Amino acid sequence: MxxxxxxxxxxxxxxxxxxxxxxxxxxxxxxxxxxxxxxxxxxxxxxxxxxxxxxxxxxxxxxxxxxxxxxxxxxxxxxxxxxxxxxxxxxxxxxxxxxxxxxxxxxxxxxxxxxxxxxxxxxxxxxxxxxxxxxxxxxxxxxxxxxxxxxxxxxxxxxxxxxxxxxxxxxxxxxxxxxxxxxxxxxxxxxxxxxxxxxxxxxxxxxxxxxxxxxxxxxFMDTRYSTVGLPFEESLTIVSTVISVERDRKRAVCDAGVKSFATDYGKPKLEDGIIEFCSDEHSTIVPTEQRGDLAFQVGDLIHLRVPHVDPTIAKHSRLACSQEGYIYGDWKVDLRGW
Amino acid sequence: MxxxxxxxxxxxxxxxxxxxxxxxxxxxxxxxxxxxxxxxxxxxxxxxxxxxxxxxxxxxxxxxxxxxxxxxxxxxxxxxxxxxxxxxxxxxxxxxxxxxxxxxxxxxxxxxxxxxxxxxxxxxxxxxxxxxxxxxxxxxxxxxxxxxxxxxxxxxxxxxxxxxxxxxxxxxxxxxxxxxxxxxxxxxxxxxxxxxxxxxxxxxxxxxxxxxxxxxxxxFMDTRYSTVGLPFEESLTIVSTVISVERDRKRAVCDAGVKSFATDYGKPKLEDGIIEFCSDEHSTIVPTEQRGDLAFQVGDLIHLRVPHVDPTIAKHSRLACSQEGYIYGDWKVDLRGW
Missing domain, CATH: 3.20.20.10 (Alanine racemase)
Structure with a gap:
């Protein structure tokens, strides 16, 4: 598995x-x-x-x-x-x-x-x-x-x-x-x-x-739909790897950027950090106000919450089906394009 | 042709x-x-x-x-x-x-x-x-x-x-x-x-x-790069069809939305109208200040200027090569995904 x-x-x-x-x-x-x-x-x-x-x-x-x-x-x-x-x-x-x-x-x-x-x-x-x-x-x-x-x-x-x-x-x-x-x-x-x-x-x-x-x-829901009190929960996340951490732990960078999620409803959210800056292949994470420095290590797998589900899925060819840390196959996103 | x-x-x-x-x-x-x-x-x-x-x-x-x-x-x-x-x-x-x-x-x-x-x-x-x-x-x-x-x-x-x-x-x-x-x-x-x-x-x-x-x-350039005085011109446009025009000509809708272009650098621009609102499959166009109503007809082909080229191309599987209104083949966008 x-x-x-x-x-x-x-x-x-x-x-x-x-x-x-x-x-x-x-x-x-x-x-x-x-x-x-x-x-x-x-x-x-x-x-x-x-x-x-x-x-x-x-x-x-x-x-x-x-x-x-x-x-x-x-x-x-x-x-x-x-x-x-x-x-x-x-x-x-x-x-x-x-x-x-x-x-x-x-x-x-x-x-x-x-x-x-x-x-x-x-x-x-x-x-x-x-x-x-x-x-x-x-x-x-x-x-x-x-x-x-x-x-x-x-x-x-x-x-x-x-x-x-x-x-x-x-x-x-x-x-x-x-x-x-x-x-x-x-x-x-x-x-x-x-x-x-x-x-x-x-x-x-x-x-x-x-x-x-x-x-x-x-x-799937997303961070915007989650603000209006619906009886659904977010089932979709962007899985990303931390690829760079600044020496003084004030900045970390993960490998998901605007080619892997849509930002028309804002930036993705995550635990223990705030996404400050998104570029094509990267997102730069800074500490939350509660904690002064980031705990991430290079190589950590992180989950980003999706800001807008429809155009985010449309950037991917497959969705990985997961449960408790394991992958149980995938679903193809086969109806993209026009 | x-x-x-x-x-x-x-x-x-x-x-x-x-x-x-x-x-x-x-x-x-x-x-x-x-x-x-x-x-x-x-x-x-x-x-x-x-x-x-x-x-x-x-x-x-x-x-x-x-x-x-x-x-x-x-x-x-x-x-x-x-x-x-x-x-x-x-x-x-x-x-x-x-x-x-x-x-x-x-x-x-x-x-x-x-x-x-x-x-x-x-x-x-x-x-x-x-x-x-x-x-x-x-x-x-x-x-x-x-x-x-x-x-x-x-x-x-x-x-x-x-x-x-x-x-x-x-x-x-x-x-x-x-x-x-x-x-x-x-x-x-x-x-x-x-x-x-x-x-x-x-x-x-x-x-x-x-x-x-x-x-x-x-x-290819894009609307943002065009603001800094470079010796390159915009060669890429999003080609879209006007699919709906409001009766009093204050609003038109075309069939290109955030699934066909990235908005992290703003909305696309076009001649004779302003894009006011982008959703997944649509952009809503309103008149410029200069002219009080829109001249578009349902079925018109329009060209939208690209706000940010890299993530926009990454939403498409091909680019159509055009010159003077004709299509001369296409280039495949074959390196998308991860």
């Missing part, structure tokens, strides 16, 4: 016990079709297969590559492209291979692409407050009419309240979600259809409108 | 004309052995082969994987691992395959790893002001003695003045480099050896001590 320090650092390790606990917690609150796991979080058919075993057969994707990979691995029974695309030819290729995909649309151009790609079912993507995709509530009627005239079937609506995922106070978050979902409910009263797809890890048990929640990060 | 909009976005495109001009400029100032191109910037044996054609046969690496990839592709005549490693077994594997590597060391532990890996030649890595690896000047003598007693040959010193790469004023930068290089010169007076390896794209023509400059970013 390999140990954690047998692998080349830096790498990502999943604590299997915590991962499974997170999955059980989600299953107890959002089982089966009430959750549509978002594959963009982990980009792995191995993990999607575990979710299917756990009763989740509908998946949410952000890229056509994710759709293609799931379909090619027998995981394509119920796929949603929860993102806008203009790439009709790649949609067509999926359809020609017998894959049924529901596609989110928010404009006549994306409706045309869905139609040209041979797609039958769409969701009208509605902006519910996040400054990103989704049409205005006032456009829902005209876009629905346009899609229907093109022969598309409107399965319902989508509206991601991403601006509320990290609202620290649960009651505030709940109020915000209710407000955002009023918009989506109005949109749904125009479109009809069985699906109201919304939500994420931060709102999975607060969103009372959604027929399905689009969450993926709950399996 | 394929056009830029025939490829699935987001992707990275290299403007071949600018790339070649950057290479010519470097050759005119730092030809042959006076530059040891840093492969960490581009992680591509295709690009290393172009550099070899241009007269550069010595390469600088940040990871053992880069060393292995260069050696396996006939590019391993003169390799430097410009980074600390404890992985003796992977060094040993290179040596057993007949690859000669010079390894940077800054501690007894890294010297032991080099020795155990069968390495013959090392550089003493000296801290010249960047808060990262490198021993203190006061440790050079004892580490040199330790390495020699282990039977290692000290080829010289390394000292990366990374803290000065982006000093805006050239005269200030030059003064800073001179000061940092005094430390390295003192270190070299202790170690001896033919090699003084230092520098980077920001100091390539200011560092008067280094026998070889470790630069890689000059081939």
């Amino acid at each position: 390999r140990k954690l320090n047998d692998l080349q650092t830096p790498y990502l390790a999943v604590d299997l016990e915590i991962f499974e606990k997170n999955l059980e917690t989600m299953k107890s609150i959002r089982p089966g079709s009430s959750l549509r796991p978002h594959v963009k979080a982990f980009k792995s058919t191995d993990i999607a297969a575990i979710l299917k075993q756990a009763g989740y057969s509908g998946f949410c994707c952000a890229t056509i590559k994710e759709l293609e990979g799931l379909a090619a691995n027998g995981l394509g029974d119920d796929l949603l492209l929860a993102n806008e695309t203009l790439n009709a030819s790649r949609l067509r290729s999926l359809v020609d291979h017998g894959v049924e995909v529901i596609v989110a649309v928010d404009s006549t151009e994306t409706i045309d692409a869905a139609k040209d790609g041979g797609i039958r079912n769409v969701l009208i993507d509605v902006n519910v407050g996040l400054p990103r995709c989704g049409c205005d509530l006032n456009e829902v009627e005209i876009l629905s009419g346009y899609a229907r005239r093109k022969g598309l079937n409107i399965k319902g609506v989508m509206g991601y309240e991403g601006h509320l995922m990290f609202t620290p106070d649960r009651a505030d978050r709940k109020r915000g979600v209710a407000e955002a979902m009023q918009v989506l409910q109005e949109a749904h009263s125009i479109t009809g259809g069985d699906i109201i797809s919304a939500g994420g890890t931060g709102t999975f048990d607060l969103n009372e409108l959604a027929t399905e929640i689009q969450a993926g990060s709950f399996l | 394929r056009k830029l909009n025939d490829l699935q976005t987001p992707y990275l495109a290299v403007d071949l004309e600018i790339f070649e001009k950057n290479l010519e400029t470097m050759k005119s100032i730092r030809p042959g052995s006076s530059l040891r191109p840093h492969v960490k910037a581009f992680k591509s044996t295709d690009i290393a082969a172009i550099l070899k054609q241009a007269g550069y046969s010595g390469f600088c690496c940040a990871t053992i994987k880069e060393l292995e990839g260069l050696a396996a592709n006939g590019l391993g005549d003169d390799l430097l691992l410009a980074n600390e490693t404890l992985n003796a077994s992977r060094l040993r594997s290179l040596v057993d395959h007949g690859v000669e590597v010079i390894v940077a060391v800054d501690s007894t532990e890294t010297i032991d790893a080099a020795k155990d890996g069968g390495i013959r030649n090392v550089l003493i890595d000296v801290n010249v002001g960047l808060p990262r690896c490198g021993c203190d000047l006061n440790e050079v003598e004892i580490l040199s003695g330790y390495a020699r007693r282990k039977g290692l040959n000290i080829k010289g010193v390394m000292g990366y003045e990374g803290h000065l790469m982006f000093t805006p004023d050239r005269a200030d930068r030059k003064r800073g480099v001179a000061e940092a290089m005094q430390v390295l010169q003192e270190a070299h007076s202790i170690t001896g050896g033919d090699i003084i390896s230092a520098g980077g794209t920001g100091t390539f023509d200011l560092n008067e001590l280094a026998t070889e400059i470790q630069a890689g970013s000059f081939l």
Whole structure:
């Protein structure tokens, strides 16, 4: 059995016990079709297969590559492209291979692409407050009419309240979600259809409108999601080696840098030190205020907490599955790229 | 001949004309052995082969994987691992395959790893002001003695003045480099050896001590390097599709997010808009102050300027080679990972 320090650092390790606990917690609150796991979080058919075993057969994707990979691995029974695309030819290729995909649309151009790609079912993507995709509530009627005239079937609506995922106070978050979902409910009263797809890890048990929640990060969590009091724990760490320690023990350097983790939500955290400076292949660690010098030795294996899980996983080709210091195989991250 | 909009976005495109001009400029100032191109910037044996054609046969690496990839592709005549490693077994594997590597060391532990890996030649890595690896000047003598007693040959010193790469004023930068290089010169007076390896794209023509400059970013540049008045231009852009435009034209969304570029040096820049908000798969664009609304249409192809080149390239498996709107093949980014 390999140990954690047998692998080349830096790498990502999943604590299997915590991962499974997170999955059980989600299953107890959002089982089966009430959750549509978002594959963009982990980009792995191995993990999607575990979710299917756990009763989740509908998946949410952000890229056509994710759709293609799931379909090619027998995981394509119920796929949603929860993102806008203009790439009709790649949609067509999926359809020609017998894959049924529901596609989110928010404009006549994306409706045309869905139609040209041979797609039958769409969701009208509605902006519910996040400054990103989704049409205005006032456009829902005209876009629905346009899609229907093109022969598309409107399965319902989508509206991601991403601006509320990290609202620290649960009651505030709940109020915000209710407000955002009023918009989506109005949109749904125009479109009809069985699906109201919304939500994420931060709102999975607060969103009372959604027929399905689009969450993926709950399996791994990260330092930012850990600030909002969710019933999930961090299962993923960046495993790194201390490669240099300054003589007076005021500075240590490990071999994980911005090529192995994303910093858009801040720097990684660790025990007994603070990451002061990240560069491509290194992070420089300084002492915490509590202790004046660092205890690390050159060669020590350390675990860094992940600041933002999705783009961090996307930097790695595999996740090592670990438990109590041993490695029990790995999961491939095979749906990276575009 | 394929056009830029025939490829699935987001992707990275290299403007071949600018790339070649950057290479010519470097050759005119730092030809042959006076530059040891840093492969960490581009992680591509295709690009290393172009550099070899241009007269550069010595390469600088940040990871053992880069060393292995260069050696396996006939590019391993003169390799430097410009980074600390404890992985003796992977060094040993290179040596057993007949690859000669010079390894940077800054501690007894890294010297032991080099020795155990069968390495013959090392550089003493000296801290010249960047808060990262490198021993203190006061440790050079004892580490040199330790390495020699282990039977290692000290080829010289390394000292990366990374803290000065982006000093805006050239005269200030030059003064800073001179000061940092005094430390390295003192270190070299202790170690001896033919090699003084230092520098980077920001100091390539200011560092008067280094026998070889470790630069890689000059081939592509990025928005941060463009602020310091270097004789290189940005050859790399992130090509993205506008997938959503708000009805009142105050917001547009493109399909490139933090999975396709690094944001540790800020957000990408573009013409006729400002990126306000980046998420995993999207960037939200708002109007510049000059113009009140956005001119983008859904489906438009846009070019984003790269904020930080090295970790951005490391997110992609290929670079598309472009000229005047056409694609002339691609370069594989085959040395990613660890």
